[in-house]
Amino acid sequence: MQKSIFRLVVSALALFSLALPLAAQEGPLLKVDPPQGMTPEDIIQRFAAKETQFKLAREKYTYRQTIKVQTLDGNTVDGDYDIVFDVLFDNTGKRMENVVFAPQPSLERIQLTPQDEYAFRHLLPFVVTTDELPEYNILYVGKQKEDELNTYVFDLAPKELKKGKMYFQGRIWVDDRDFQIVKTHGRTVPEVRNKKNENLFPAFTTWREQIDGKYWFPTYTRADDTLHFSTQDVHVREIIKYTNYKRFGSNVKITYEGQDIGKGEKKPADEQPQPQPQQQQPPAQQPPQQ
Numbered sequence: 323m324q325k326s327i328f329r330l331v332v333s334a335l336a337l338f339s340l341a342l343p344l345a346a347q348e349g350p351l352l353k354v355d356p357p358q359g360m361t362p363e364d365i366i367q368r369f370a371a372k373e374t375q376f377k378l379a380r381e382k383y384t385y386r387q388t389i390k391v392q393t394l395d396g397n398t399v400d401g402d403y404d405i406v407f408d409v410l411f412d413n414t415g416k417r418m419e420n421v422v423f424a425p426q427p428s429l430e431r432i433q434l435t436p437q438d439e440y441a442f443r444h445l446l447p448f449v450v451t452t453d454e455l456p457e458y459n460i461l462y463v464g465k466q467k468e469d470e471l472n473t474y475v476f477d478l479a480p481k482e483l484k485k486g487k488m489y490f491q492g493r494i495w496v497d498d499r500d501f502q503i504v505k506t507h508g509r510t511v512p513e514v515r516n517k518k519n520e521n522l523f524p525a526f527t528t529w530r531e532q533i534d535g536k537y538w539f540p541t542y543t544r545a546d547d548t549l550h551f552s553t554q555d556v557h558v559r560e561i562i563k564y565t566n567y568k569r570f571g572s573n574v575k576i577t578y579e580g581q582d583i584g585k586g587e588k589k590p591a592d593e594q595p596q597p598q599p600q601q602q603q604p605p606a607q608q609p610p611q612q
Contacts, residue, residue, distance in 0.1 A: 327503075332510075350501055351475060367455075372501045373450055373502065375542075383569050383570060386564070387409060390560065391429070391434065393430075393432055400439060401429040401432070404423075404425045405424045406422040432558065436445050437488060437507050437521055458489075459479050459480075461478075468505060473497055475561075478490065489510070505527070508526070509523050522548070524549060524560060528562075542563055543563075575594070
């Protein structure tokens with residue numbers, strides 16, 4: 323997010339509730355060793371393999387994503403950005419987005435950047451696959467109970483901040499039975515601070531829920547933080563919701579505004595031709611340049 327001295331207008335707005343989900347019952351962090359016969363590296367390899375499966379599986383689901391960003395002056399909201407869009411497939415199996423609602427925004431003290439948009443789609447619902455493991459230092463810190471789940475807790479930080487690439491830095495909670503990430507807390511890095519530009523990111527927490535009895539998909543992200551720009555502090559609040567997950571296949575009819583988008587019989591998702599990254603909307607498998 324960039325600071326603005328002048329009035330800035332950003333596109334897209336759709337109102338939705340800021341109510342938090344029921345707070346998770348979180349137990350104390352126990353600095354204990356993993357179970358006998360299992361090392362932290364074993365756990366890392368197992369959850370990275372599951373995250374690889376999760377990433378591929380989520381690409382075969384349709385869902386609705388709702389994004390709300392607010393700036394606050396004390397307890398008063400003085401700026402809003404909202405957008406609601408459905409992540410769907412067209413009749414060729416190519417992934418696409420359809421904006422459901424996007425009225426005029428009212429943000430004045432910050433401007434959303436392409437890096438923010440990339441983070442909304444790729445870093446807040448954070449996934450670390452086997453291929454991405456070498457990019458991170460990962461430290462096992464213990465075990466913790468999250469509601470009824472027993473989890474392994476790890477801290478992650480990028481080994482190197484490569485130019486033009488964005489990363490997650492923070493903490494993840496991994497279910498000790500399914501070996502999937504069920505909660506994430508951290509922030510997007512790197513931030514930019516120079517004379518020409520300031521691009522800062524709030525700390526966020528993402529919770530996942532089990533979908534179809536198999537995959538732990540992100541369902542709710544919340545950030546409530548103060549961004550310390552060189553000329554002023556800006557209190558920012560973000561809510562991102564991921565709802566209505568449905569596996570794309572022959573029994574799923576995709577419609578938009580009452581019209582059938584994909585006419586004709588659809589093959590199961592496993593048989594669909596997989597879209598190439600450059601064909602997807604948004605195409606960002608690499609973050610925009612800072």
